[in-house]
Amino acid sequence: MKNMNMISISAIxxxxxxxxxxxxxxxxxxxxxxxPPMTSGIGSEQIAPGQxxxxxxxxHNAELSKKLHISDIRTRTHNDLLELNLSLTSTYEKxxxxxxxxxxxxxxxxxxxxGKSPWKPLNLHGMQTAIVPGLAPTPRVASYSLYVRExxxxxxxx
Amino acid sequence: xxxxxxxxxxALTLTLATGCTNKSVVRYGDATAVExxxxxxxxxDLQKVAAEMTDSLLVSPVVGTLTANTRPILxxxxxxxxxxxxxxxxxxxxxxxxxxxxxxxxxFVDMDRVTAVRKQxxxxxxxxxxxxxKAMQFGKQVGAQYMLYGNLASIVKSNKDQSDVYYKFxxxxxxxxxxxxxxxxxxxxxxxxxxxxxxx
Numbered sequence: 001m002k003n004m005n006m007i008s009i010s011a012i013x014x015x016x017x018x019x020x021x022x023x024x025x026x027x028x029x030x031x032x033x034x035x036p037p038m039t040s041g042i043g044s045e046q047i048a049p050g051q052x053x054x055x056x057x058x059x060h061n062a063e064l065s066k067k068l069h070i071s072d073i074r075t076r077t078h079n080d081l082l083e084l085n086l087s088l089t090s091t092y093e094k095x096x097x098x099x100x101x102x103x104x105x106x107x108x109x110x111x112x113x114x115g116k117s118p119w120k121p122l123n124l125h126g127m128q129t130a131i132v133p134g135l136a137p138t139p140r141v142a143s144y145s146l147y148v149r150e151x152x153x154x155x156x157x158x
Numbered sequence: 159x160x161x162x163x164x165x166x167x168x169a170l171t172l173t174l175a176t177g178c179t180n181k182s183v184v185r186y187g188d189a190t191a192v193e194x195x196x197x198x199x200x201x202x203d204l205q206k207v208a209a210e211m212t213d214s215l216l217v218s219p220v221v222g223t224l225t226a227n228t229r230p231i232l233x234x235x236x237x238x239x240x241x242x243x244x245x246x247x248x249x250x251x252x253x254x255x256x257x258x259x260x261x262x263x264x265x266f267v268d269m270d271r272v273t274a275v276r277k278q279x280x281x282x283x284x285x286x287x288x289x290x291x292k293a294m295q296f297g298k299q300v301g302a303q304y305m306l307y308g309n310l311a312s313i314v315k316s317n318k319d320q321s322d323v324y325y326k327f328x329x330x331x332x333x334x335x336x337x338x339x340x341x342x343x344x345x346x347x348x349x350x351x352x353x354x355x356x357x358x
Binding site: 081113116117119137138 | 162188189190191192194202205206209212213216217221222225257260261262263
């Protein structure tokens, strides 16, 4: 009888050790922590047509700037509206899932239709250069700024 | 031995109680940010379609000629929803007409509010409450010169791993006098949904 007890106790001990190890492993593997997505990107300060755009570029996300750069910005006035062509060049082999936004300013530097300019999605394939058009919403626009960032994907990682 | 079981029990309870639970959290989001919640027609698609159509209309050479000396008067007919989804196409036309109106190039008449206008004019003319010299007159409204109308169509395909949806939005501008289509354009959207291996 004593022997029987000894056996059952040792079985429980090894069982619970196993349980602890299993639980720890499961927790480590499946553990969850919500990592906030990276929402910074590359962009520009206010640029008026005719100004050299390269002096106004800003990099807020060094990781993205290794994969993507603004290679050209062209502007013209068409039907009284400022039209621009933004060239984005990828130096990355894989597809970049991006979103871009233009912001428009009047001649005093005040923002026009704040918050109404939508972020537009753009898939940039490996090493591709895409030309993205933008059009001022009203003839009052005198300068613009732009911003490009990756579409944040929420991953739950340990 | 008993201690070990007790400690495991407490640790497990603590983990379950404080650890990875799903808490519902309310946050304000960015109304203009790209939204990829699911594959259906979403806010990003609506904003993209409205912005591209407005831009295309405003830079077209025909519209440059039409709006050179005058602000043409438009009315929005409707966007036919030919997709398999329920989509509020009036919301798309609202966005497009608002953007066009704010560009200062066009003027609009709103056919959805004719009954309300008639009711108000009836009140002003026949209720006896309004000074006749200050009442708005019947028969003074300006007629639309152009009609804006279009279609939204979709092709949906899926297999067990992937779903793909393609939207095509067509918009046209018709001269009501001559019946000629003065401008037309279309924009496309493709969205795919598939399983992705996420690693860390």
